[in-house]
Amino acid sequence: MKLEVVTIGDELLLGYTIDTNGAHLARELAGVGIEIVRRSTAGDDAAEIAAAVREALERTGAVITTGGLGPTSDDLTKPAIAAIFGRRMRMDEEILEKLKARWMARGWSGGFPKSNEQQALVPEGARILANNHGTAPGIWLEDERGRWVAMLPGVPREMRGMLADTLMPLIAERAAAGGETPVVRSRTLRTTGIGESNLADLLGDAARGPAGMPLAYLPGWEGVDLRLTARGLPAAEAERALDAGAATLRAKAGKWIYGEGATDLAAVVLDECRARRVTIAVGESCTGGMLGARLTAIPGSSDVVLGGVIAYANAVKVAQLGVRQGTLDAHGAVSEETVLEMAAGARERYGAGLGIAITGIAGPGGGTAEKPVGTVWLGVAADRRMEARRINTVGDRDEIRRRATQAALALALRTLRDETL
Amino acid sequence: MKLEVVTIGDELLLGYTIDTNGAHLARELAGVGIEIVRRSTAGDDAAEIAAAVREALERTGAVITTGGLGPTSDDLTKPAIAAIFGRRMRMDEEILEKLKARWMARGWSGGFPKSNEQQALVPEGARILANNHGTAPGIWLEDERGRWVAMLPGVPREMRGMLADTLMPLIAERAAAGGETPVVRSRTLRTTGIGESNLADLLGDAARGPAGMPLAYLPGWEGVDLRLTARGLPAAEAERALDAGAATLRAKAGKWIYGEGATDLAAVVLDECRARRVTIAVGESCTGGMLGARLTAIPGSSDVVLGGVIAYANAVKVAQLGVRQGTLDAHGAVSEETVLEMAAGARERYGAGLGIAITGIAGPGGGTAEKPVGTVWLGVAADRRMEARRINTVGDRDEIRRRATQAALALALRTLRDETL
Numbered sequence: 042m043k044l045e046v047v048t049i050g051d052e053l054l055l056g057y058t059i060d061t062n063g064a065h066l067a068r069e070l071a072g073v074g075i076e077i078v079r080r081s082t083a084g085d086d087a088a089e090i091a092a093a094v095r096e097a098l099e100r101t102g103a104v105i106t107t108g109g110l111g112p113t114s115d116d117l118t119k120p121a122i123a124a125i126f127g128r129r130m131r132m133d134e135e136i137l138e139k140l141k142a143r144w145m146a147r148g149w150s151g152g153f154p155k156s157n158e159q160q161a162l163v164p165e166g167a168r169i170l171a172n173n174h175g176t177a178p179g180i181w182l183e184d185e186r187g188r189w190v191a192m193l194p195g196v197p198r199e200m201r202g203m204l205a206d207t208l209m210p211l212i213a214e215r216a217a218a219g220g221e222t223p224v225v226r227s228r229t230l231r232t233t234g235i236g237e238s239n240l241a242d243l244l245g246d247a248a249r250g251p252a253g254m255p256l257a258y259l260p261g262w263e264g265v266d267l268r269l270t271a272r273g274l275p276a277a278e279a280e281r282a283l284d285a286g287a288a289t290l291r292a293k294a295g296k297w298i299y300g301e302g303a304t305d306l307a308a309v310v311l312d313e314c315r316a317r318r319v320t321i322a323v324g325e326s327c328t329g330g331m332l333g334a335r336l337t338a339i340p341g342s343s344d345v346v347l348g349g350v351i352a353y354a355n356a357v358k359v360a361q362l363g364v365r366q367g368t369l370d371a372h373g374a375v376s377e378e379t380v381l382e383m384a385a386g387a388r389e390r391y392g393a394g395l396g397i398a399i400t401g402i403a404g405p406g407g408g409t410a411e412k413p414v415g416t417v418w419l420g421v422a423a424d425r426r427m428e429a430r431r432i433n434t435v436g437d438r439d440e441i442r443r444r445a446t447q448a449a450l451a452l453a454l455r456t457l458r459d460e461t462l
Numbered sequence: 463m464k465l466e467v468v469t470i471g472d473e474l475l476l477g478y479t480i481d482t483n484g485a486h487l488a489r490e491l492a493g494v495g496i497e498i499v500r501r502s503t504a505g506d507d508a509a510e511i512a513a514a515v516r517e518a519l520e521r522t523g524a525v526i527t528t529g530g531l532g533p534t535s536d537d538l539t540k541p542a543i544a545a546i547f548g549r550r551m552r553m554d555e556e557i558l559e560k561l562k563a564r565w566m567a568r569g570w571s572g573g574f575p576k577s578n579e580q581q582a583l584v585p586e587g588a589r590i591l592a593n594n595h596g597t598a599p600g601i602w603l604e605d606e607r608g609r610w611v612a613m614l615p616g617v618p619r620e621m622r623g624m625l626a627d628t629l630m631p632l633i634a635e636r637a638a639a640g641g642e643t644p645v646v647r648s649r650t651l652r653t654t655g656i657g658e659s660n661l662a663d664l665l666g667d668a669a670r671g672p673a674g675m676p677l678a679y680l681p682g683w684e685g686v687d688l689r690l691t692a693r694g695l696p697a698a699e700a701e702r703a704l705d706a707g708a709a710t711l712r713a714k715a716g717k718w719i720y721g722e723g724a725t726d727l728a729a730v731v732l733d734e735c736r737a738r739r740v741t742i743a744v745g746e747s748c749t750g751g752m753l754g755a756r757l758t759a760i761p762g763s764s765d766v767v768l769g770g771v772i773a774y775a776n777a778v779k780v781a782q783l784g785v786r787q788g789t790l791d792a793h794g795a796v797s798e799e800t801v802l803e804m805a806a807g808a809r810e811r812y813g814a815g816l817g818i819a820i821t822g823i824a825g826p827g828g829g830t831a832e833k834p835v836g837t838v839w840l841g842v843a844a845d846r847r848m849e850a851r852r853i854n855t856v857g858d859r860d861e862i863r864r865r866a867t868q869a870a871l872a873l874a875l876r877t878l879r880d881e882t883l
Contacts, residue, residue, distance in 0.1 A: 052680050054498055056488030057650070057689070059480055063503070067477030077475055079514060082484070082501040085678070093500060096517070154659050196681070198857060229478075259473060268478065323751075323772065329758025330744075330751025333772040337750025340826055340859060348778040350771060351744065351754040357769040357812060361782075391778060405761055438761060 042216045044070070044103035046080045047093050049118055050195055053108070054084040062107040062193075062200050069204060071227070073213060074276075085109065090121040094190060098125070102188040105208070108195030110177040111160065119180060122190055123164035126182050130162045136169065136178055137161035143176060170211075174202035181211070226271050226279040230290050231304055232297040233264030233451050240265055244293050251289035252282050262436070262443045263306065264297075299454065306450045307335050313457045314345045319394030319423075321453075323349030324362050324387035326374065326400040327417065332446045347391050352383065362386030375400050375412055377429045380420035384429075388422045396422040397453050403441045415441050419449040421456045428456045463637045465491070465524035467501045468514050470539055471616055474529070475505040483528040483614075483621050490625060494634060495647070495697070506530065511542040515611060519546070523609040526629070529616030531598040532581065540601060543611055544585035547603050551583045557590065557599055558582035564597060591632075595623035602632070647692045647700040651711055652725055653718040654685030654872050661686055665714050672710035673703050683857070683864045684727065685718075720875065727871045728756050734878045735766045740815030740844075742874075744770030745783050745808035747795065747821035748838065753867045768812050773804065783807030783819075796821050796833055798850045801841035805850075809843045816878070817843040820870050824862045836862050840870040842877045849877045 046066050052058040060082060067077045078101060083093040090109065097104045109118030120130055140161055144153045160177050163169065170179030175196055183189040191208055193200045232240060237258050241248040250256045251269070259266040269286040271279035291298060299306050314321060323333050330351045336342055350361045355374055358364040363386040364379055372378040380398050388396025401417025408414035413433070420429045430452050434444045467487050473479040481503060488498045499522060504514040511530065518525045530539030541551055561582055565574045581598050584590065591600030596617055604610040612629055614621045653661060658679050662669040671677045672690070680687040690707045692700035712719060720727050735742060744754050744767075751772045757763055771782045776795055779785040784807040785800055793799040801819050809817025822838025829835035834854070841850045851873050855865045 051678060051691070052689070053485075054488060054501060055492050055648070056485035056490075057680065057687075058682075059482055059485050061480055064474075064477035064480050067475060069477075071476050078505070078510060080475060080503040084499070089499060154663070156662065157659065198861070227476075257473065259478060261479075266478075268473075270472075325751070325754075327758075328755065329763075329767070330746070330754025330770070330772060333746075333751025333774075334749065334755050334863075335751075337748075337772075337774055338860060338863070342750075343774060346750070346774050348772040348774040348782070349751070350782075351751060351758075351769040353754075353758055353764060353767050353769040361769070361771075361812075391782070439759060442755075442759070 042103060042212070043076050043078050043101045044105060045097035045101050046077055047090075047097055047104060047106045048080070048082045048195075049085070049090055049106055049108035050082075051085045053082050061197055062195065065197070065201060066105060066107070066204065069209065070212070073209070073216075074226070075212065075216065085117060087117045087121040087124075090117060091125055094122055095125050098188055098190065102186075104190045105193065106190060107193045107200050110179070110192060110194045116159070118192055119162065119164060122180075122182060122192060123167075125190075126164065126166075126184055128164040128166055128182070131165055132158070133161050133163045133169070136163070140176055170203055170207045172199055172203055173206055175199035179203050179207065181208075226274075226276070226283060228269045228283040228287055229259075229302055230267045230269075230287060230298050231264060231300050231302075231306075232267065232294060233299060233306060233447055235265065235294075235297045236260075237265050240267070240294060240297070244290065247289050247293060250286075252286040254282060254286050256286075256290075262440050263447050267294075299451070305335075305339065306447060306454070308339050310450050310453050310457070311336065311339055311342055311345050313454060314395065317394075317457060319345070319457065320347050320392075321345055321349075321395050321397060322347050322387040322391035322393035324358075324383035324396060324398040325349065325351050326353060326358065326383070326398075327403040328399045328401075328442045328445055329353055331442050332397065332399060332449055335446050335450075347393050349387055349391065358383060361390070363390065373412070375402055375416060375418055377418055377420075377431070380418040381422065381427055381429050384420035384422035385427070394424065395453060395457070396420075397449050398422075399445050399449050401441070401445055403438045403445075405438060417441070417445045417448070419445065419452050421449075421453050423456050426456055426459070428452055463524060463633070464497045464499050464522045465526060466518035466522050467498055468511075468518055468525060468527045469501070469503045469616075470506070470511055470527055470529035471503075472506045474503050482618055483616065486618070486622060487526060487528070487625065490630065491633070492648070494630070494637075496633065496637065506538060508538045508542040511538060512546055515543055516546050519609055519611065523607075525611045526614060527611060528614045528621050531600070531613060531615045537580070539613055540583065540585060543601075543603060543613060544588075546611075547585065547587075547605055549585040549587055549603070552586055553579070554582050554584045554590070557584070561597060591624055591628045593620055593624055594627055596620035600624050600628065602629075647695075647697070647704060649690045649704040649708055650680075650723055651688045651690075651708060651719050652685060652721045652723075652727075653688065653715060654720060654727060654868055656686065656715075656718045657681075658686050661688070661715060661718070665711065668710045668714060671707075673707040675703060675707050677707075677711075683861050684868050688715075717881075720872070726756075726760065727868060727875070729760050731871050731874050731878070732757065732760055732763055732766050734875060735816065738815075738878060740766070740878065741768050741813075742766055742770075742816050742818060743768050743808040743812035743814035745779075745804035745817060745819040746770065746772050747774060747779065747804070747819075748824040749820045749822075749863045749866055750774055752863050753818065753820060753870060756867050756871075768814050770808055770812065779804060782811070784811065794833070796823055796837060796839055798839055798841075798852070801839040802843070802848055802850050805841035805843035806848065815845065816874060817841075818870050818874050819843075820866050822862070822866055824859045824866075826859060838862065838866040838869070840866065840873050842870075842874050844877050847877055847880070849873055 168181040383398035384396040404414035589602040601613040804819035805817040825835035
């Protein structure tokens, strides 16, 4: 089964909002072997929506849209697509009752707004896709030739919930009924601390594609992801080919690989700490809390993360982390000596097993010839070991800070595992 | 001038990478009055690239592509588009020399790789767009009817640089030569702390569009943005209409509006602190450093932000922020009493003018009937004022935490300005 995705909204078309829905749909559908052949974005314009959906429908006969189902006047998706199918709109009393009940249950002030009734208008002959995560229901419209359009809401949380709860089972059923088993499977190995071309050198013969599969290099702030893709194979065979390819990559570059898929290095560090019954405290200067935020973004992190100090000002480094004024004077805030005292201070003052510290120059100002923007020192203090490392990274302020958290976590992982770089 | 954008790459189509290039192009072009009517994404497949670009060209006669210009085998953009224009590929010796010189200057090991020569292949009759930020040059192809395609690289930094340096002047020149002055201008007012439908009620007659312009409601974790759009007016007239519309919105909902455009509430709080010579210290439980990270994401924040405590564990709240054990025992960690002691503790221990604290239940676990997931207490301690507020928010862990930082900043701003909610 091939399909196209059309995301709708001026805010997407004009770039005010980054389209994460299209990417989420593509990932989820590819995971069950459904091929997305094109994605488009149309603005809040009935004629443009109709044209984009009609053209997609002509190419593939299967289209998912997101957006434009809400109560406000710029939500035009349903009538525009109903017109393609030659259907009129009707008020669905059941949906209307649910909308009203939900409104009352929330205890919102004022009566049910007239404008919200629009959400209960559906094309004739439509199948309703329940929305368990919000108000606007989804719509499934199909013609006599079996061509269909599924309309999902634009709010990412609602769209994701409806996709998982309702649409994916429907699409899987449809694909199975058609006797189709097209499979596209992929496996991603995540590396950090090594560049794309050095990685290619290290992989040697496998650099272009181990086990006869294409290998993509996907560099980002977390490191370089290696993605293997198996196309056109039955599921079991695809998995075997991916296993073989991944084994080859691990044999050659295993030292730099910290996980598969969407694994977050922070989660790997937390698991390693949990296994060793080690707690964490952080001391952050240039990242200002980003490392703590990243660690605590992971549900259940409270059994490992105690907390830490955001030591943005030097006075805070001294008073709250016990960095000596003499160290700051002699070596500066961005130095091996300072970062080690910060890590040790966080560990001792918070009674943690592991102290992790970051101090650097995130820019855009503050760089010098000796310590340019992008210079960051990372430090880790453990029971019987102290490690520090300097990185010189590139990018804007946000990217430098994110790269710094990644390098600090990589250093923490190696320290926990007692590995050297 | 109307144009379409086609972004190219399996990683975009399959959702492994979020497409930020398309959004950037749309924002930049809309800013000079060029209307993007559709955006599409095609995978690394020559036939699909050719089809997507050909169809876009037929609709508008003006297309920008990003991606697929690199040296690896999946970079197919140039030959696929050359074929649409009936052009052959030729080796450009000047580009080849530059690529080689760049390679040598970097001091990279080994000779210039054969695969990199591909980057110097260009369609016959193409205009070369210099790349001052990377290796792959951009391409401008045009037919005898004046229809054109501009091919930009996919690496965001390179794409943005080439757009600003080379392509925008070219497009502006082209639009001026055509005697066109189509203008699309928009203005966004950012609100927080009030829902979409309450905002619509508050705006009354202006809810659908003040000054005869369409008004879009864009809800997100930061709040609801209100976007006014002026189409088809000369620039000065569009600006006057936007001024009038914005004034109407401010008159009705000014209390909830904290800025325009892409203004970050954190930056507004920093400016307010700067004007009052007040410093900030934070005390964060469920957000784990996210508020600190957000404040310090802003360049130059070091004159206001001293730092703070990530008090994830209760023991840290007691030891590092001075929260009384009795308060925790009597009211729990997520309570008005605790958040106020956290805010006061951060302020006093760090010697700051303003203490801002957050404690809540970010989920997915930890909720109770009385304090469900999404319950967050925010506290602010200032010189002669203490404020606390409870929010009950929705979303996943990440969204709840982000919403918590926004609500905390909103409370801080009102406290600084001595306003009540």
